[in-house]
Amino acid sequence: xxxxxxxxxxxxxxxxxxxxxxxxxxxxxxxxxxxxxxxxxxxxxxxxxxxxxxxxxxxxxxxxxxxxxxxxxxxxxxxxxxxxxxxxxxxxxxxxx
Amino acid sequence: xxxxxxxxxxxxxxxxxxxxxxxxxxxxxxxxxxxxxxxxxxxxxxxxxxxxxxxxxxxxxxxxxxxxxxxxxxxxxxxxxxxxxxxxxxxxxxxxxxxxxxxxxxxxxxxxxxxxxxxxxxxxxxxxxxxxxxxxxxxxxxxxxxxxxxxxxxxxxxxxxxxxxxxxxxxxxxxxxxxxxxxxxxxxxxxxxxxxxxxxxxxxxxxxxxxxxxxxxxxxxxxxxxxxxxxxxxxxxxxxxxxxxxxxxxxxxxxxxxxxxxxxxxxxxxxxxxxxxxxxxxxxxxxxxxxxxxxxxxxxxxxxxxxxxxxxxxxxxxxxxxxxxxxxxxxxxxxxxxxxxxxxxxxxxxxxxxx
Numbered sequence: 001x002x003x004x005x006x007x008x009x010x011x012x013x014x015x016x017x018x019x020x021x022x023x024x025x026x027x028x029x030x031x032x033x034x035x036x037x038x039x040x041x042x043x044x045x046x047x048x049x050x051x052x053x054x055x056x057x058x059x060x061x062x063x064x065x066x067x068x069x070x071x072x073x074x075x076x077x078x079x080x081x082x083x084x085x086x087x088x089x090x091x092x093x094x095x096x097x
Numbered sequence: 098x099x100x101x102x103x104x105x106x107x108x109x110x111x112x113x114x115x116x117x118x119x120x121x122x123x124x125x126x127x128x129x130x131x132x133x134x135x136x137x138x139x140x141x142x143x144x145x146x147x148x149x150x151x152x153x154x155x156x157x158x159x160x161x162x163x164x165x166x167x168x169x170x171x172x173x174x175x176x177x178x179x180x181x182x183x184x185x186x187x188x189x190x191x192x193x194x195x196x197x198x199x200x201x202x203x204x205x206x207x208x209x210x211x212x213x214x215x216x217x218x219x220x221x222x223x224x225x226x227x228x229x230x231x232x233x234x235x236x237x238x239x240x241x242x243x244x245x246x247x248x249x250x251x252x253x254x255x256x257x258x259x260x261x262x263x264x265x266x267x268x269x270x271x272x273x274x275x276x277x278x279x280x281x282x283x284x285x286x287x288x289x290x291x292x293x294x295x296x297x298x299x300x301x302x303x304x305x306x307x308x309x310x311x312x313x314x315x316x317x318x319x320x321x322x323x324x325x326x327x328x329x330x331x332x333x334x335x336x337x338x339x340x341x342x343x344x345x346x347x348x349x350x351x352x353x354x355x356x357x358x359x360x361x362x363x364x365x366x367x368x369x370x371x372x373x374x375x376x377x378x379x380x381x382x383x384x385x386x387x388x389x390x391x392x393x394x395x396x397x398x399x400x401x402x403x404x405x406x407x408x409x410x411x412x413x414x415x416x417x418x419x420x421x422x423x424x425x426x427x428x429x430x431x432x433x434x435x436x437x438x439x440x441x442x443x444x445x446x447x448x449x450x451x452x
Binding site (some may be wrong): 060070072 | 131132133134135136137138139141166168171174176209211213214217219232233234236238239265266267270275277278279302306309311333335337342410412413414443445
């Protein structure tokens, strides 16, 4: 019975892989926040990278954040994700340029 | 005046003072040079409903977990989360009317101080940072599968929260990696809503931003009754080229050890109609091996379980969730079904003044 469970689990875990293998393509972030930053000249690459490498680690990143809440949310996430002060500054520039 | 109403007044006055002080702090704060990010108090959190059928018995589980965030300038943040979970079951397990109640739990209420990158301190009630589940994936709108892993009670006794002090920060950061640490101490508390055990622990992890891979380990010493050590090691990986997410954790304690491994794949990059791009598939496998008779929230016998989930994101903050799981042990095998929805809300508590 337990072997059956392991087999089924392995199957379930492997299920996404064929799709994964067959669809190697560039990541496209349809994030509104990402497009906002591209329109502004605030070190878009570095700041965008900080957002992209950090904000999808634990949950679906927000597609939009109002400017007035950005500072509060980023402070909160800095504590949760143990981000550096530098990362916080980059994120603020990126999300509320 | 009855004690309850004095308490309520005290809480209301404290909240009002905090909000007023936060507003004042913000007004005093110098304008930030290179961004327009505001710091207004925020109310956020998750809301949802899960219809659970476990071994033939149905449970109706509505939940709301409001999170209050009140910043005081750039270095201090007050954060709290209260969980309200309703749990309604049929009177005779499979027949009869639904009966149950709503459970309220203060999960954290902490004051954070951001000294610099190396030191961030939290005082008050905080989520025990053991492994990756408790602190990161507990909220209903975040977890890909609604049922917690079997080993989730390892390192989170007795209430999932600690009352005391926590220090954390970035030990070192380079373009290729960053090293993070957390250390904490919690005192024993029997206060209603604020129950906690006397524990001390630490966590360290390395994050490789290019590979988007995090590897970490946690240690905890339970300092009351039967003193035991718990350890965990974990990995979290989100490759940059694909919307694929892998999380895994191994936990060990006096009462047993086990692991869980979860993968999630989002269809958002598939060249398929928009409808299909909102789908996320999830799979999780777990094995638990009891020792010393199990207990402390762990099964008394070896247990295996797998889960398969299908979530549908209507927006980034709203989704339908569904999952099927099967649990195997020498005692019984059972099916677990979950279906429902989750929503993440986020509102500023007042509008910011235009500059």
